[in-house]
Amino acid sequence: MLLIIGTLIVLASVGGGYVLSHGYLPMLWQPYEMIIICGAAFGAFVIANSKHTIVEVMKSVPKLIMGSGFNRDFYMDLLSLMHDLFAKIRKEGIIAIEEDIEDPDSSAVFNGYPAIIKHKELVEFVCDYVRLISSGNMQPHELESLMDAEIETLQHEMSEPAHAVTSVGDALPGFGIVAAVLGITITMKDIAAPPEVLGLHIAAALVGTFLGILLSYGFVSPMAAAMNNEVHEKIKAFECVKACLIANMTGLAPQMSIEFGRKMLFSSVRPSFNELEEHVRSR
Secondary structure, rough: OOOHHHHHHHHHHHHHHHHHHHOOOHHHHHHHHHHHHHHHHHHHHHOOHHHHHHHHEEEHHHHHOOOOOHHHHHHHHHHHEEEEEHHHHHHHHHHHHHHHHHHHHHHHHHHOOHHHHHOOHHHHHHHHHHHHHOOOOOHHHHHHHHHHOOOOOOOHHHHHHHHHHHHHHHHHHHHHHHHHHHHHHHHHHOOOHHHHHHHHHHHHHHHHHHHHHHHHHHHHHHHHHHHHHHHHHHHHHHHHHHHHHHHOOOOOOOHHHHHHOOOOOOOOOOOHHHHHHHHHHHH
């Protein structure tokens, strides 16, 4: 939603300011310049990135419109899920959750949290490390080092789409100049034309520079920043799980274990101790 609101603000500010300054708005509509700029930018994007990254970028745009979903309710569900797993282990033993971690889609514990189970990477992360803990052959510090390494790898992989879009944003002003230079080249063949005709050609060429800069700083670069912010939000969920698991490995009670995870969250989405306790009890 913020993506749509921000886009409307940019368009209204730039277009409105131009019109109020007695600018002729249809003059900014230069479809051939747009073809040059956007086509060249997309081609460079395809050259620079793998098929996987291109697909991930396409998947990321709808998420920016709809929102990431990593809000307070999501994290309360995540922490409540961890509490349920720890409580089951504490009550019935680590073997009791073997079926849950081997097939989370069929698990009554995981299916109680539909907002969590749709995040396959996060569920897999939880199951993999609970499985390692159940082996009984790892110390907390060893498991923490392994989780840190995996989280770093995940963050690098998740950041690739944002980096790809950032590169496009950085290149757009240059492609705007390319369009402007081509426009001036076309203008030069009509150098003997009346001044009013030359003026229109030059203005059309300059629109190319304008469009390149506007697309870069008004839309594409902010979109890349939003994608990067979403990565930070997603990684925080993995760090939250890590803190819970390490705390539980040291022998802490389920409620105290998830408190370690709660403390890892950003203040904007972190539930209070009482909120989380009530949520856990209500499940």
